[in-house]
Amino acid sequence: MQKYIARRVLLFIPTLLLASVLIFGILRVLPGDVALAILGQEAVEGGGGYTETQIRELREELGLNDPLPIQYAKWAWSMVNGEFGGESIRSTEPLSSIIARRLPVTLQLTVYTVLLSIIVAVPLGVFSALYQDKWPDYVLRMGAILGQSMPNFWIALLLLLFMVTQIGWSPPLGYSNIWVDPFHHLQIMIWPALILAWRFSAYMTRITRSGMLEVLAQDYVRTAKAKGLGQQLVVRRHSLPNVLIPVITLGGLEVSTLLGGTVILENLFGIPGLGQAIVEAAVGRDFPVVQSLAMMLVFFMLGLNLVVDIAYSYVDPRVRYS
Amino acid sequence: MGTLLEVRDLRTEFNSEGGIVKAVDGVSYDLQEGETLGLVGESGCGKSVSALSLLRLIPNPPGRIVGGEVIFEGQDLMKLTERQMRSIRGNKIAMIFQEPMTSLNPVLTIGRQLTETVELHMGYSPEAAVRRSVELLEMVGIPDARSRLSNYPHQFSGGMRQRVMIAIALSCTPRLLLADEATTALDVTIQAQILELIKNLSTELGTAVIIITHNLGVVARYADRVNVMYAGKIIERGTADEIYETPKHPYTRGLLGSVPRLDVDREDRLASIEGMPPDLDRLPPGCSFVPRCPHADDHCRAEMPPLSSKDGTEHVYACWKGHEFGPLELVQTQA
Secondary structure (H helix, E strand, O other): OHHHHHHHHHHHHHHHHHHHHHHHHHHHHOOOOHHHHHHHHHHHHHOOOOOHHHHHHHHHHHOOOOOHHHHHHHHHHHHHOOOOOOEOOOOOOEHHHHHHHHHHHHHHHHHHHHHHHHHHHHHHHHHHHHOOOOHHHHHHHHHHHHHHHOOHHHHHHHHHHHHHHHOOOOOOOOOOOOOOOHHHHHHHHHHHHHHHHHHHHHHHHHHHHHHHHHHHOOHHHHHHHHOOOOHHHHHHHHHHHHHHHHHHHHHHHHHHHHHHHHHHHHHHHOOOOHHHHHHHHHHOOOHHHHHHHHHHHHHHHHHHHHHHHHHHHHHOHHHHOO | OOEEEEEEEEEEEEEEOOEEEEEEEEEEEEEEOOOEEEEEOOOOOOHHHHHHHHOOOOOOOOEEEEEEEEEEOOEEHHHOOHHHHHHHEOOOEEEEOOOOOOOOOOOOOHHHHHHHHHHHHHOOOHHHHHHHHHHHHHHOOOOOHHHHOOOOHHHOOHHHHHHHHHHHHHOOOOOEEEEEOOOOOOOHHHHHHHHHHHHHHHHHHOOEEEEEEOOHHHHHHHOOEEEEEEOOEEEEEEEHHHHHHOOOOHHHHHHHHOOOOOOOOOOOOOOOOOOOOOOOOOOOOOOOOHHHOOOOOHHHHHOOOOOEOOOOOOOEEOOOOHHHOOOOOOOOOOO
């Protein structure tokens, strides 16, 4: 098992290299000049102008005049040595502190969403399969299709609008750490988590349902019935562990789409996670922040895949022993 | 010895796109305690479905048992509640399936799959169930039984898995064992071992066995009596000797003629039964075998012959012309 994990981690290296080149490259071809953006904003705020010399000096200071390979190498090295790409050129906050502040928030939102989804989706999927083509199955499948086809941001806007206009309440604007003020924390986190979970659990319900139908038709389920086991044992002991194998695999892959949703909902609900930071930084052409945070998301995804693989080996003895 | 099982006019149907398929169409037979009965026929003739019907394990939908009685130890199984039925499955009547590769649950240990039956039906404590499981594995000839309890099915070979299946099936000392193509998926050498094992254990435990197979060699060696099925019906029944020496139904004769035999010189090609097994949702009005039968006449096309014998013996057959056929010609003709 350790060997297996070590091999998986080694395989991360080429993926990370490729992703870093892509991220770095994309940011270089985007239009817009950081030095101009910074000076322009200062000029607006300070009510003056700026000169060509100032632009050149700032570009030099930011390292923008170095050849691209050198810029890339500097950045890549800083990712390894723990500086994570230096500091924000806007706020001069070190990236290590930005990440330490923002990553846990996104992590929490993801964990809430996934937990909510599993709690809801697995029982519903099993139920749906057991009542295949009867009305509870139709109702659940309809709910799942709705959840999968409505865009997150649209539901989020409708929800916010509804809460403000109809019940005169809106989620608090400021964010609180769960350890400091759990109630306040939940008030703000519950809505995006619910919205993300609807979509995610819709997907998970569908996989669970189809997985369950497949398992129920297996020979070993027939064996279990022929032993005289009741419905409950047949489902809980003999079917469910087998259903979890595809559910974990496909669910793990789908978490990447979930991350996309997190970026949008963090912005809509003012949640200070990685997603919100990345959008803010992109708007301000704060490229060290954008590229380092994008790399963090890549790390996050790879880590998740590893967790999925390990979880997989726990439910499937054939993987564990090979 | 008394009668253990009486099946009366059992009918099982499946809904298919082409209409209703009568997979088991009025099957009747009985079984004495401790007897070994062979149920023979080609794929799709309804032999497996008739076994699953005994345990009421027909997947519904699309299948349904539409009629008949299955009197087991004096009770009609068709009238029992689902709960009562569960207390019979795996306890009084156990079943071994064809595919040892897929019939065991891949994510549960062999131990778990063995102990659950005795815990359920015999009320064993977990410790007692483990002791019993070790006993059972030793009984079916699995070495190092105690340590193998924590293994998973993929760590066993096909033959070993089928031994485990037999151990599970016999764990509650059933009165009746249904072996549905139990050795078909195994190597020939392993087949013999497994069949010997079933034979010995069933004799030891006094368990009656229904061997469901298309392998006539298996039946010849192990069955006391044989039922031959075709298109959902039993078309011939007799002792193994009667069936092998003087088969009366042209289908049985064709079946036996198509088996290579070591006791006959063979220079020509093996005989085969012409045509295809019939569509069970589009059966002809008379005898179902008519389209493939070289002896069929208008009477056969018009009326299904009953399962009977001309001279009132126990060797019965559903053929108008059965009495005309003598012992099977052992010298094979040119195909």
